[in-house]
Amino acid sequence: MSWLTPTLQDLLLEAFWETLAMVGVSAAIAVAIGLPIALLLHVTGRGGLSPLPWLHRPLGILVNAVRSTPFIILMVAIIPFTRLVAGTSIGTAAAIVPLALAATAFLARLFENALREVDGGVVEAARAMGASRMQIVWKVLVPEALPGLIAAVTVALVSLVGFSAMAGAVGGGGLGDLGIRFGYQRFMPEVMATVVLLLILFVQGLQSLGDWLVRRLSRR
């Protein structure tokens, strides 16, 4: 372990925090914006609570457009927007903007699928009880879909860990960036291996936490 100098330890620790910040903040933003988008997609779709094709179609196309843009291209393409939001186009804060955007589109689709899993009969029952559309959404649709929504967040978090490795391209830092700069460019395979091991453990932890939450909520 002679290669693991105190300097390198500090770098690893710092990179880990950067990854955590990039993944955590962009996931929080993605949930906050992705859920309303998913609800809008769900209720305005055909057979939804308020079918509105003029809203559903463009929104769906927008989500697909973001999803189909390769992340590395998305990151570069929205640099002016990133500068507007984060005040800078390089660094961890700047990396969060494209990460949040990609994760929002991704989560919006996953959330929409989770909402679609809710039994239509139960929704009809709520309507028959005299629930307004808002009440159907917040008292039936979201609570019933909750395990699926949590599972979707877990999937998104894991994908974000992968995406965040590309943030090195805009100087975002993080574990992936460290692996490339030291492990690959400076010929330090031990660093690369450590980074990969850390990422594996991190993703395992996220997945286990997500699975545990889903189990708890489903049993409720």
Added chain:
Amino acid sequence: MVRFAGVGLRYAEPPGRPPGAGQAALQDLTFTLPSGSFHWLLGESGAGKSSLLRLMQLAQRPTSGVVEVLGADLSRTRRRALPALRRRIGVVWQDFRLLPHLSVRDNVALPLRIAGRPEAGLLADVAEMLRWAGLDARADSLPAALSGGEQQRAALARAVVMRPALLLADEPTGNLDAAQARRILALLQEMHRLGTTVVVATHADALVRAFPAPALRLQGGRLMSHG
């Protein structure tokens, strides 16, 4: 209480088909159900029983004719006014439609909470309904832990907890054995004796013979006989 005059219901035509290609689910229905009556709704599968019930529960507007429920003309009622009207109508389905993540107690409490009833005193009403349905011991269970008969009684308790003036049941005994079916019917009849207008769609002939009552008989979306 319920008045239909020349009612027709046609579902939208499938995309790409000429207008009018939609299937007529109901045609030219005219009848009146007096307040406090009990009616069977009979007919083969596909005769239009569920469509008729959907009109009565204000889930669907008719394509033609007049549907009057609880004194409101459905074609003139604004969409915003529908939830308040629906709270005075109880509905039971063949597949129960209980919320799987809520306990039996919370399922029965749901209509009260949707209506904005304050939490204080709400659970006393719920407990009374659960006693009536013979479910006080199962209040904390999730629906999945209940037998079919218990689930349907929970669904029935939920349907009547708001003391509806009109109670509609769509094949309520379709998934139950004979003993459970009779128990559900007895509860529906009890609601009827308390003054609720009750309509029960079924094709369980044995049940109809065991509980004789006037009937609406549908065939191919048309009313064959009434009374």
